[in-house]
Amino acid sequence: MHAHTARQDQEQLVASPSPQVRSGAVVAVLAFGGIIASLMQSLVIPLIGDFPEILDTSASNASWIVTATLLMTAVATPVSGRLGDLYGKRRMLLICTVPLIVGSVVCALAGSLIPMVIGRVLQGIGAGVVPLGMSALRDLLPPERLGSGIALISSSLGIGAALGLPIAAGVTENADWRVLFWSAAALSALAAVLIWFFVPESPTRTGGKFDFVGAIGLGAGLICLLLPISKGADWGWGSTGTLGLLVAAVVILFAWGMWELRTRDPLVDLRIAARPQVLVTNTASVVLGLAMYAQALILPQLLQLPKETGYGLGQSMLAMGLWMAPSGVMMMVVSPLGAKLSAVRGPKVTLVVGACVMALGYGMSVFMLGSAWAVMIVSCVCMIGLALAYGAMPALIMGGVPTSETGSANSFNALMRAVGTTVSAAVVGVILAQMTTDFGGRALPSESGFHTTMLIGCGISLAAAAIAAAIPTRHGRSAAEPVAPAKRSGVPVG
Structure with a gap:
């Protein structure tokens, strides 16, 4: 294929009058x-x-x-x-x-x-x-x-x-x-x-064409990555199918990355994704995804296990949902407070604070899993942290990309969080499957298994906070400020 000319430094935007x-x-x-x-x-x-x-x-x-x-x-x-x-x-x-x-x-x-x-x-x-x-x-x-x-x-x-x-x-x-x-x-x-x-x-819109090859490549790579992670417990982590798909994921995603760097209109602009603010924020998103899903899997199970186990709380499905519902309300209440913190101190600070609050919630679980009220409090604290963190991540991403790339960049950030939660579900499943107790002939997750998983969540939350603290940001930048587009290298395709 013949070499193509690079896009100009400024994105070709299609602008229409500002709507009411x-x-x-x-x-x-x-x-x-x-x-x-x-x-x-x-x-x-x-x-x-x-x-x-x-x-x-x-x-x-x-x-x-x-x-x-x-x-x-x-x-x-x-x-x-x-x-x-x-x-x-x-x-x-x-x-x-x-x-x-x-x-x-x-x-x-x-x-x-x-x-x-x-x-x-x-x-x-x-x-x-x-x-x-x-x-x-x-x-x-x-x-x-x-x-x-x-x-x-x-x-x-x-x-x-x-x-x-x-x-x-x-x-x-x-x-x-x-x-x-x-x-x-x-x-x-x-x-x-x-x-x-x-x-x-x-x-505002960006110019260019849709990258069908990139979309197919990313889709195939993600399926090969996430499918064995999701089904590894059923298939066996050392099975041919699981290992084969993981190897295929590495090969396909590497080839996809090479294509995205060489094509004129990539699905995901990896040069922008490699900018330090965007790259470190996405890394923190993966780790935060790992952290947040542990409590979402653990606490509902603990609420519904029979009281006869000695640590289960014996709640019905409906009662479990009602005990978990206040955490969603807390997210709604806290999100505007997180926005005010971001406006005063920057979204990076809000992300660090959110990850630390999640770590606090997980740490509290060591002493507060003995009643439904205590579980509700732990859940609320974790979700307060999550509200702060989730509100800050898109602001950091949009503060590091040009206006024409916001849809693609935000979606890629959402993908990074999804990868983290998928891996988290697999890790939690493995831990609970290994740490069980016999109850009437059934193997149920043990109390130590729940505590171990929550403590791991605490450690991962602290790791997310440390990564977030390393995000390089220009002081005072907000998501509304324009960012210069990435330069295109003009490397031939194919």
């Missing part, structure tokens, strides 16, 4: 969309144990209902972010609601495993709503409203997950399980209508 923006309505609608997207993750938790009977399949096969959404979310998020930069973030927000609606309807009508997995794949495609919403805010909101808006939409991930548990459990216990998915379809349709009426199109 009702800031409060835009933030509320995008936060609502984020909550709905995150609800799709927690929606099926009350049904996990029932799916084998409902769908006439094995427990191992039924786990694909969770795994399929996880994989598709990871693949679709960076793609939707780049498409938002190219063709408009409002347009992509509306497009993302379509698979949320259709996927929910397919799940509601499913009578066997394959349609259910297809519906869950479609729901995963719609997860790009959250990073797209954060990127749209940078284009639409005045600087003084941007920090609080980003913080609220970032925290919508935790809010939706926390509030989704009691809602899903209550519906499951008192109505047909299909009501969950019909409700999800209706809420997704409502989100689409609200976006249509209240969210204007972003006035």
Whole structure:
């Protein structure tokens, strides 16, 4: 292939007149969309144990209902972010609601495993709503409203997950399980209508073409990476399939990186991603993803284990959800406070503080897992830290990339967090599988297993704080300030 000329240092932007923006309505609608997207993750938790009977399949096969959404979310998020930069973030927000609606309807009508997995794949495609919403805010909101808006939409991930548990459990216990998915379809349709009426199109877009080769390469690499991590416990960590996919992931992602560096219009601009502020922030995001998911897996299990074990709290699924729900409320309350801290001291400080608060929550668990009230407090402290951290990360990313790259950069950051949570789920699963106690012929996670996992979460949170403290930032930079685009090398493609 012939050598091409490099893009000019300045991105070729397509600018339209600034739209009339009702800031409060835009933030509320995008936060609502984020909550709905995150609800799709927690929606099926009350049904996990029932799916084998409902769908006439094995427990191992039924786990694909969770795994399929996880994989598709990871693949679709960076793609939707780049498409938002190219063709408009409002347009992509509306497009993302379509698979949320259709996927929910397919799940509601499913009578066997394959349609259910297809519906869950479609729901995963719609997860790009959250990073797209954060990127749209940078284009639409005045600087003084941007920090609080980003913080609220970032925290919508935790809010939706926390509030989704009691809602899903209550519906499951008192109505047909299909009501969950019909409700999800209706809420997704409502989100689409609200976006249509209240969210204007972003006035800034980048030039160029969509990188189909990069999208296919990244998707294949992520599937080869995340699939064995998610299913390694079932397949065996030393099995040929697990090791083969991990090796394939390394090879494919290396080739993908080479392509992205050599192509004119990359899916992910790795030169921008390699900038110290962006690179270290993404590294902290992976580690924070590792930390945050441990408590989300541990505390609900502990609440529901029988009291006869001596450490279980004997709560029903609905009661467990209600005990966990205040943590979502705390995220909603704390996110604007985190934005104010970022405005005064910078998002780097907020990220460090958030990681330290998470470490405090995990550390408290050593003494506070003996009652439902204590577990709720631990959960709230962890989620306060998470709200601070999640609100700061997009601000750091957007403070280090040009305006034309916000969708792609935010989506890549969301991907980094997803990788961290996937690895965390695997690590927690391995620890709890190794540290068990016999209860009536069943192997249940032991009390020491819970404490060990929470202490590991504490250590990882402190590691995230240390990495965040090393983020190099220009004093006073905010997400609203423009950043010079990366230079293109003009290296031939192929």
